[in-house]
Amino acid sequence: MSFEIFLQHLINAISLGSLYALIAIGYTMVYGILRLINFAHGDIFMIGGYFAFYGITMFFLPWWAAFIIAISLTALFGMMIEKAAYRPLRDSPRVSVLISAIGVSFFLQSLGVVIFGGIQKGFPIPELFGIRIIFGNLSVMSVNLFIPVIAGIFLAGLMYLVHFTKTGMAMRALSKDHETARLMSIDVDKIISYTFGLGSLLAAVGGIMWGMKYPQLFPLMGLMPGLKCFIAAVVGGIGNITGAVIGGLIIGMTEIMAVAFMPALSGYRDAFAFILLIVILLVKPSGIMGESLTEKV
Amino acid sequence: MDNNKDLKRILTFSAIALGIGLLILFNYIFDSYQLRILNMCGIYITLGLSLNLIYGFTGLFSLGHAGFMAIGAYTTALLSMSPDLKELNFFLVPIVPWLANTEWSFFPALLAGGLLAAVAGFLIGAPVIKLRDDYLAIATLGFAEIIRIVLTNTQSITNGSLGLKGLPPYTNVWWTWGLALASILFMIYLFKGSYGRAFKAIREDQVAAEAMGINLFKHKVLSFTIGSFMAGIAGGLLAHLIGTIDPLMFRFLITFNILLIVVLGGMGSISGTIISAIVVTVAMEYMRILDGPMDLYFFKTDGISGLRMVIFSLALLIVILFFQRGLMGNRELSWDMILNPLKNRKKGVKGE
Numbered sequence: 127m128s129f130e131i132f133l134q135h136l137i138n139a140i141s142l143g144s145l146y147a148l149i150a151i152g153y154t155m156v157y158g159i160l161r162l163i164n165f166a167h168g169d170i171f172m173i174g175g176y177f178a179f180y181g182i183t184m185f186f187l188p189w190w191a192a193f194i195i196a197i198s199l200t201a202l203f204g205m206m207i208e209k210a211a212y213r214p215l216r217d218s219p220r221v222s223v224l225i226s227a228i229g230v231s232f233f234l235q236s237l238g239v240v241i242f243g244g245i246q247k248g249f250p251i252p253e254l255f256g257i258r259i260i261f262g263n264l265s266v267m268s269v270n271l272f273i274p275v276i277a278g279i280f281l282a283g284l285m286y287l288v289h290f291t292k293t294g295m296a297m298r299a300l301s302k303d304h305e306t307a308r309l310m311s312i313d314v315d316k317i318i319s320y321t322f323g324l325g326s327l328l329a330a331v332g333g334i335m336w337g338m339k340y341p342q343l344f345p346l347m348g349l350m351p352g353l354k355c356f357i358a359a360v361v362g363g364i365g366n367i368t369g370a371v372i373g374g375l376i377i378g379m380t381e382i383m384a385v386a387f388m389p390a391l392s393g394y395r396d397a398f399a400f401i402l403l404i405v406i407l408l409v410k411p412s413g414i415m416g417e418s419l420t421e422k423v
Numbered sequence: 424m425d426n427n428k429d430l431k432r433i434l435t436f437s438a439i440a441l442g443i444g445l446l447i448l449f450n451y452i453f454d455s456y457q458l459r460i461l462n463m464c465g466i467y468i469t470l471g472l473s474l475n476l477i478y479g480f481t482g483l484f485s486l487g488h489a490g491f492m493a494i495g496a497y498t499t500a501l502l503s504m505s506p507d508l509k510e511l512n513f514f515l516v517p518i519v520p521w522l523a524n525t526e527w528s529f530f531p532a533l534l535a536g537g538l539l540a541a542v543a544g545f546l547i548g549a550p551v552i553k554l555r556d557d558y559l560a561i562a563t564l565g566f567a568e569i570i571r572i573v574l575t576n577t578q579s580i581t582n583g584s585l586g587l588k589g590l591p592p593y594t595n596v597w598w599t600w601g602l603a604l605a606s607i608l609f610m611i612y613l614f615k616g617s618y619g620r621a622f623k624a625i626r627e628d629q630v631a632a633e634a635m636g637i638n639l640f641k642h643k644v645l646s647f648t649i650g651s652f653m654a655g656i657a658g659g660l661l662a663h664l665i666g667t668i669d670p671l672m673f674r675f676l677i678t679f680n681i682l683l684i685v686v687l688g689g690m691g692s693i694s695g696t697i698i699s700a701i702v703v704t705v706a707m708e709y710m711r712i713l714d715g716p717m718d719l720y721f722f723k724t725d726g727i728s729g730l731r732m733v734i735f736s737l738a739l740l741i742v743i744l745f746f747q748r749g750l751m752g753n754r755e756l757s758w759d760m761i762l763n764p765l766k767n768r769k770k771g772v773k774g775e
Contacts, residue, residue: 214744233737236729236736400568404562408551
């Protein structure tokens, strides 16, 4: 393998990995606070992509306006889902909430098939992101270079929010202990709602960039990336944002590089993440960055 | 109560006799489409019971059913297909020689499918069974996906994504409902004995169960393996009912349907699962109307595919949000309840 080809795979791997990282953060934040696998997160990612698609093709908005509107709408949508499907179950067994999340996920997928249609839609790539950069044997779409940068910007913003603002502090407090947080006069419902909004916002960013990278959208597109990103969150240590980023990059890297070096395995591409999950669960269930959770008896 | 025992036994036997009589009647008067739905009901009862055993009774939230069904379906189909049929199916990549000439009759093939699914269930269950509920869910879901991906890629054994077509239609009402009846009796028998009670104890409180001397690992793996076995056999029956299988059939969707049945019927209720399996399967078929063109007076559509699944996912959401106990909760339909509804209600009130 020549160096140029390797570089091309590397760029591809990093851009895929940063997309996974963006989505994994949503899982890890919700799990950190509610101990819930938000199964619907992958479908929120899909909805974000479709919002941007309709903004551009149906309302003829300039791409940046369409993206901003899509991202904010998706954030609101995520908060609505929390209010409708998870909040009433706050005091129920955790598995009930999980089943509710599975229900929401299927609901969004099938609603997507009904409203958006089951056929793949080509994503209208804005000119800026669609430039093909050719450099010797190397040929990359500019969107692949933009993705890590944009992901980095959003990550920096998120880190600032979580570590240096009152809301972020409240989120961290909630992930430790709901009752005590409530006693410290933190509005638990509001903060949980913000967490969902924030996670959905990042998922929407991921969804839009996914749409530009593989220029197509379909209602079930969130299923596989959703599962893989949850795995990324587990691998990195669930509840830990840095861990989610590392996990996302690891999964993105493994997928692209394993197929690049061993083309015979290309059919098993989707299985890598699951194998990684099982290995991690057996070897170090708390993940790379996670603190080990002790079971209370 | 005891003086009623003979009456109840007579009632049970006559109910079974009535059931068999109805099956004979249905077998005679139903067209092939209705018969297919009837068969599906039987298969889904088995599937629902097997998930209820794992989740509703033992408290292991597993989402891997599609994988075990796939193993059962493929094993049964590959073992029972005739060599000519195999040659017809494997036109792209020839089948491996050791499978090319095997042709078993249906029952051993079905049993082999179930056993292989049980082995897979054991191998998968043993390492992950100690995980907590949501991790277990995602790990078993992951295994089901891996199984599907392996089936897609081992083209010389499974014919890959082309699937297997033209399977002989061995499955009939006797197979499906016979299996359903066997599963029901097995479950009733199981939960009268110590194993069933141990499963329930684990569901209620693992730590307390362990303190009472129940071997958690052994019982959890046992429940998981039995559930996989039942799922494998149901998968084999499903393959020979539909006549075509491919890896896409065994996506998460089919696990979702089974989960819907268990949640709707009540987690931990055998009779609830039976009722909801029948209701869901029949509704699933007859709601196909929704996917086709509709003509209400004020509202016309030319067929929206997928509307059916919207309604089913909403149904799951409504049940889990508002009626968390499902149809039966963890109670059972018993003759006491039917013969003496008033008395039972009184007792229920007192109990609460």
